[in-house]
Amino acid sequence: MNERPAPDSLPRDGSFEIRDWLRLELMPHFMCPGCGHGIALRALLWALDELRVRKDDLAVVSGIGCSGRTAAYIDANTFHVTHGRPLAFATGLKLARPDLTVVVISGDGDSLAIGGNHFLHACRRNLDMTLVLLNNEIYGMTGGQVSPTTSAARFTTTTPFGNNEPVFDACEVAKAAGATFVGREATLQTPNLKELLKEAIAHHGFSMVEVISDCTEIYGRKNDLGNSPEMILNQKQAMRPEAYRNTVDTPFRPNPFHTGVLAKRDRPEYLDTYRARTEALRKREEGK
């Protein structure tokens, strides 16, 4: 075992400290070496820190899978629920407790396959919460089965001859379903991801941020995508920032992706509208 100093004994320089946001008693975490989810988690906590969200007022809801297990490491009110249902659970939680900042951490299988229906309707409904969709193109927790975002021809344990299904573009689906804030960023650019998440969480309405994350141990290994640094640097090949959209249009990979804020719309928030419609009724009842 490596001898490491206790996290609290390390010096502080006054900037963002991830240890302030983690349940250190749960360390070491159980993610594989090179997994992108830890980077995404760091970016999320960094964003929350800069937004000065109070941990007591933060509720993090997650589903099942590698993405689902990340929520438990956050020192907040955390709920690890059923597969695909974190958005539905979070809808109830937010409606009951509008005072809480609600963040949902989900994965490509969790939100786009088994929870696809909840994903569509959360986008449509526009209740004020943020979905952080960790897309690593694979069901990692169960051993590496094909997911709705697995790139074409890739090998997984359930596509032993290569994937023959097209991918779901989560951001395009979210936009079509009416989400009022849609963004995407890769773990390669952690500060950009942090900025995007800040904007998403601050957005009043439903916001969705897809995080391009890497599964090195299961997906990368099976498809010979290189080691962890190679995989993360390869994100650059496919990345097409929105700012440069008109200048870069040759796909380097079969699955190129745009990054940045992809959609931002102004539409009344769900609970605001509900309260506005029912306020008069409630006042009338109270007057009785």
Added chain:
Amino acid sequence: MNAQAPVNLQGNHACALGAIAAGCTFYAGYPITPSSEIAEHMARELPKVGGVFIQMEDEIASMAAVVGASMGGARAMTATSGPGFSLKQENLGLAAMMEAPCVVVNVMRGGPSTGMPTRPAQGDLMQARWGTHGDHPIIAIAPASVQEVYAETIRAFALAERLRTPVVLLVDEVIGHMVETVTLTPPTEEEKGARKWATGPREGFKPYRITEDGVPPMPRPGDGYRAHATGLTHDEDGFPTQDPARVSVVMQRLLGKIDKHRAIVDRWESLDCEDAEVVVVAIGISARAARAAVRMARAKGIAAGLFRPVTLWPFPEEAFRAAARGARAIVVPEMNAGQLVLEIQRLAHDGQRVMPLNHFDGEPIAPREILASIEEALT
């Protein structure tokens, strides 16, 4: 409206009014016959009391939203029927595991599958007990009149909140759609039942602490406990464990929780059972027919009685054994192929002959059919 004046109401309407009286503040549902009236009434009533109604995208989502609202502190409910009840089982299990208080109404219709949406049945008795996978604590209540739907909806909330458990209200379509005269007596605070909230220091706080009464005080988000809740098997600190020694201890607490509170959980009606040679055991609309059959039998000089579990699960074993001890036979009329009868066979240890009487044709059981079974049981 004067709350004490009798009014004519449908069972489903009484259920909604019972929920509001019980302090329900959140309802998530999905339309399904024959329970939709509950959602419709809740949509109108909840905003008046500052609550929130939402129609979710499916039955799964509505159950998940109910658990989410409950973990946030709301008194939450949903209502459905057979196909929807099947879909709710996943998150009903989550509610049992996270110990999220909630009320799930199942207005039973003919099954399996789409079955007979507008016809009554009592086919979900076993599903109400064992519907979600794995051993789990749950309470199921089966009212038999519109008045009882109102009162038992209130009690369902009280039990859910006090014991941190999902409570299923099993109503058959006849009771749900029948109109009767009811008195809407508002419950006292005691009858409403309060959730045990965590108080005290955050340091060393355990959200699933093993307590004397089996019910761990619940951390309210925002109160500073920053607890973790999961559907994974978890230790007292709320975090997952697979250590057999710990799993055994925490699961024993979870599974034994309801049994510690049988005094407030158990409820039954025992009618003329003291000297009965034949005891009829039935719930819901079948119990209404059984009551008439017992009266007809008594008029003919047959010593018949009725035992009606109001709380169906856990089954009121002791009360049933006491009621049936002197009987020679037990008749079990039910609108399914034989579910309640399994429990009766399990409990009838005194040599009683157990006779099932089953309907699964979408028609309620008539008193004369039960009377015929009573007479046959004594031959």
